[in-house]
Amino acid sequence: MPSTPTEPDDYVIGRVQQALAHDPRVNELDVTVTIKGGKLFLTGTVTTEERCRAITEIVCRECPDLDVHNEVAVVSLREPDGADVEELT
Amino acid sequence: MSPVRVAAVADVHCGQDSAGTLAPHYEHLAEHADVFVIAGDLTRRGLPEEAQVLAGELADVAAAVPTFAVLGNHDYHSDEEAMVAKVLDEVGVEVLEGAATTVESEGGARVGIAGVKGFGGGFAGACGTEFGEPEMKAFVAHTREISTRLEACLEALTDADVRIALLHYAPVDDTLRGERLEIYPFLGSYLLAEAIDRAGADLVVHGHAHGGSEKGVTPGGVHVRNVALPVINRAYRVYELG
Numbered sequence: 001m002p003s004t005p006t007e008p009d010d011y012v013i014g015r016v017q018q019a020l021a022h023d024p025r026v027n028e029l030d031v032t033v034t035i036k037g038g039k040l041f042l043t044g045t046v047t048t049e050e051r052c053r054a055i056t057e058i059v060c061r062e063c064p065d066l067d068v069h070n071e072v073a074v075v076s077l078r079e080p081d082g083a084d085v086e087e088l089t
Numbered sequence: 090m091s092p093v094r095v096a097a098v099a100d101v102h103c104g105q106d107s108a109g110t111l112a113p114h115y116e117h118l119a120e121h122a123d124v125f126v127i128a129g130d131l132t133r134r135g136l137p138e139e140a141q142v143l144a145g146e147l148a149d150v151a152a153a154v155p156t157f158a159v160l161g162n163h164d165y166h167s168d169e170e171a172m173v174a175k176v177l178d179e180v181g182v183e184v185l186e187g188a189a190t191t192v193e194s195e196g197g198a199r200v201g202i203a204g205v206k207g208f209g210g211g212f213a214g215a216c217g218t219e220f221g222e223p224e225m226k227a228f229v230a231h232t233r234e235i236s237t238r239l240e241a242c243l244e245a246l247t248d249a250d251v252r253i254a255l256l257h258y259a260p261v262d263d264t265l266r267g268e269r270l271e272i273y274p275f276l277g278s279y280l281l282a283e284a285i286d287r288a289g290a291d292l293v294v295h296g297h298a299h300g301g302s303e304k305g306v307t308p309g310g311v312h313v314r315n316v317a318l319p320v321i322n323r324a325y326r327v328y329e330l331g
Contacts, residue, residue, distance in 0.1 A: 024134060027102075027163065045299065046102075047101065048107060048110060075319050075322065077110065077111065077324045078324060079114045080326065080327060082117075084327065085094065085121070085328070085329050087328075087329045088291070088328050
């Protein structure tokens with residue numbers, strides 16, 4: 001169901017979170033959804049660029065009337081160097 | 090006994106789109122670590138074909154370094170968790186589900202690893218109890234059962250010089266700092282820490298809390314590290330014990 005001007009922001013956020021959890025392209029439970037000033041913001045991290053793009057598609061389809069800002073980052077996978085060790089005693 | 094170096098990561102959430110994204114970053118892991126542990130959420134939705142992709146990414150590193158994993162909540166989503174574990178076992182990634190094992194490091198230390206998924210319930214002063222509806226009782230009972238199993242697994246590691254508890258869910262709230270308080274009961278349980286403190290361990294590794302913090306300690310003084318990928322922001326972390 002697309003969002004309507006009368007739908008409270010809290011329910012829109014709930015609907016978007018459900019969509020992100022269940023869409024098989026992302027199955028994402030850890031993206032934070034907020035609505036401020038009539039804009040929808042997405043924050044958090046995912047592991048691939050494809051999932052980051054899919055998140056935008058899913059949320060724009062779910063909320064065609066809202067200005068969607070995808071600020072989700074793709075997590076860094078750089079390999080640590082040999083000195084990057086924590087000694088636990 | 091030489092120190093034991095433990096490489097750790099969690100929440101790789103492998104999908105079909107992950108092919109080729111992980112293996113290059115494990116290329117030098119064998120130079121840095123004696124064992125490699127992966128703390129759950131191995132796949133995006135728990136499909137064997139996703140596990141196949143991950144198996145391909147881990148095959149080389151698992152051939153070079155003893156590699157262990159536990160499953161996370163995502164790995165249970167499609168009710169094919171046993172097949173996910175089997176696919177990984179085939180490339181030498183030993184999935185520990187309520188099990189313990191010991192491996193010898195290059196320096197001659199016996200490294201014991203006890204692995205369970207863990208579950209939620211919350212922490213001191215704000216936790217669920219086995220009271221009321223059957224669903225609520227079942228929720229907390231699941232955590233208690235897993236915690237009891239974890240304690241038995243750690244106690245079974247009698248010949249280990251170093252003991253590691255490998256979980257997906259958090260045993261303490263220290264490593265949840267940064268997450269919203271409202272979701273703490275879905276991120277872990279003090280029952281896991283209580284089991285660890287009773288049995289004893291040198292290090293606890295977990296994931297699941299993407300917005301949390303890396304470092305914590307159990308009430309009994311055991312180091313806890315949250316190695317969820319978004320928390321450590323690198324391919325893996327290395328901890329040196331002993």
